[in-house]
Amino acid sequence: MAPRRCPCGTGLPYDECCGPRHDCSTPAATAEQLMRSRYSAFAVGDTAYLLATWHSTTRPPSLELDAGVRWTGLDVLRTAGGGLLEQEGTVEFRAHWRSEDGTGDQHEVSRFVREVGAWRYLDAG
Template sequence: MPRRPARPQPAPACPCGTGAAYAACCGRYHAGKESAPTAEALMRSRYAAFARREEAYLLRTWHPRTRPGRLGLDPRTRWLGLEILAAEGGSAFHSTGTVAFRASYEDAAGRQSLTEHSRFERYAGAWVYVDGDHD
């Protein structure tokens, strides 16, 4: 009996919530092939980096004046979803931008969410995360 060819598996979806394949979405930023074109795109790519534990990318996209030495991401934290609540500025025509978001996750304490109003700036021609206020 002849074997059927294996069905191609769909490309994994990006954790950032756009519905696009990871490689065509945040994966290209994580790999250093491109820089995120907007503050919101950077926010999404940073969320995806937390979900995939891409610590080097998170540090690389953090403003040098506020960047920690290391993050120590907990491998037991599972990121469940990202919701962009608001975005202001942060386009190709701006030097600063803000993004408010809610990220859902699960850790040893159970299901939780983090709401943050994040600030971004252009630094050396690329968008970087500066800091944020948590609700």
């Protein structure tokens, strides 16, 4: 049986891509890696990871995902900053979804900053 592909769109198996980020064994090295791993967390329903990677100043107290939404693809459109030695960055993306009501996408420019050395999602600018 072939390994399950990662939902983030890299083409890599989940266990070699976002899986190690979700189990906290390999932190995101860049803002884009964090954004991809957060998208994958939405796709696999990992609310604990989403909350853990949200910046402490903007993190909601809880998060409930819509079980009727299936995330079907991710397009990273642009990145600015967010590299290995940087402290902040932005990632523009389009996330595609499907529900019983039809299909759609979410277009966002997300801001990421380092908090205690680790990349965190700040907000959508």
